[in-house]
Amino acid sequence: MLLVAASAVIIAGIAAIAVRHPGERPVPRVSGDRMVRLLVDRLPAGGAVRDESGSASDSRSGPGAELTYDRGDGSFRIALAVTRLATPVAPNAADCPDRAHFPYEKCAVTVLPDRSRLMTSEGYEDPLDPSSRPRWIARLVTPGGRQVEVGQWSPRPADANGARTTPPLSPAQLRAVAEAPQWAEVVKALPVPQAAAPPAAPVTDRPLMLRLIRDSLPPSVRVTEEAGATRGYAVLTLDDGRGAHLMTVTAQRWRRDSPEMEQIFADASVRRDGVRVVTRRTAAPRGGRGEVQWEADVLRPDGLRISVSTLNSTAFGLPPTRRTPSLTTEQLTAIASNDAWESG
Structure with missing residues (x-):
């Protein structure tokens, strides 16, 4: 961008x-x-x-x-x-x-x-x-x-x-x-x-991404705003009644032998089907005091990577609107692991 x-x-x-x-x-x-x-x-x-x-x-x-x-x-x-x-x-x-x-x-x-x-x-x-x-x-x-x-x-x-x-x-x-x-x-x-060959290609049209994400959210969490690129990236504002906050979702297909992915998922947990999963709870990059970012990063054996991230504020760098995001890292992992991404 x-x-x-x-x-x-x-x-x-x-x-x-x-x-x-x-x-x-x-x-x-x-x-x-x-x-x-x-x-x-x-x-x-x-x-x-x-x-x-x-x-x-x-x-x-x-x-x-x-x-x-x-x-x-x-x-x-x-x-x-x-x-x-x-x-x-x-x-x-x-x-x-x-x-x-x-x-x-x-x-x-x-x-x-x-x-x-x-x-x-x-x-x-x-x-x-x-x-x-x-x-x-x-x-x-x-x-x-x-x-x-x-x-x-x-x-x-x-x-x-x-x-x-x-x-x-x-x-x-x-x-x-x-x-x-x-x-x-x-x-x-x-x-x-x-043009140089890109290391990763965006997959899944944004309307399909947004629909899949909406279907994966618990009933208590509403989507109040949607944005993002044409393909492969979606930005949503979520609200469960306790404060609006940001969610970003990236869908990319990488080469199976990508050194970047090998480094990112070096310490990942590996499921029986070969899917690798990493979760993180960190201070948000460029965030203000108290701004945190929770993430779930999933890489499938065919190179499909789904990364789901949430903040406790409405944008990077803005003050927190709540103490923590509305979704747990387990819920983020469930969204990123949904098999429906393969059909996108």
Whole structure:
């Protein structure tokens, strides 16, 4: 899963090894100045632009541009990056940020007529603090591998005029910048990437995951919110009447000889059918005082791994809402061990 930084690269792209295919026709280099001009031309009229910088298509960071935009009522930084992704494009390339780590993000994904996916999010500099400066992002990913990311955020520290409370570009204007057809020409100047084989593949569509999880919960526990990626990952908010809290579920298929899995399940208990099980009760990573995480991790002989985790808060880093999660590690193990995962 996405942080805006004060650079031309807004959000980390999909990892790929860039190679030029034999016989591929060379295309003109796109300069950093050209990237700046293309971005400036896409911005709404009436704003002053300063502190521009750009990177060329043959630079290490790839083509991008960054500038300060001011309509007279406070300045914002705006940055754009263009990337060429390996095809077929990963299905999660334009997913919303993980609500488990970005609890206050307002996000939507739109599927366009050409099957491109457009993600627009309205979040904050500190994802755990909605009183911090706003950070809005738009990301377009096309089936052909064009990825355009554009974001806006308040400069730190604020300039003499102060920083706006609301970013100058509306979500629709941010989207229009990402969708501009000029970026297709920029992508042609980039080498065709070759995707590296992932160590694990997500399995099970999220609706099926959510249904299976719901069916496994005790009657006293309700699901009050659902989120997650398209496949292989689900985020739920649970509540048994004693405080809402977070559950995350990951469903992946790993290689049977995966060294990563051998290390994680080195001390696992092994059932007669070869299924390995690990349970953990730890302090939550990046958690506040009193935040705990309970987990059940199950690995089947065919490489199917189901990991179920709960917190005693509604997101990583937020204060606890209860002393312990509503489900025991035994109940989490029962969910992760359900044979129905194999049919997903």
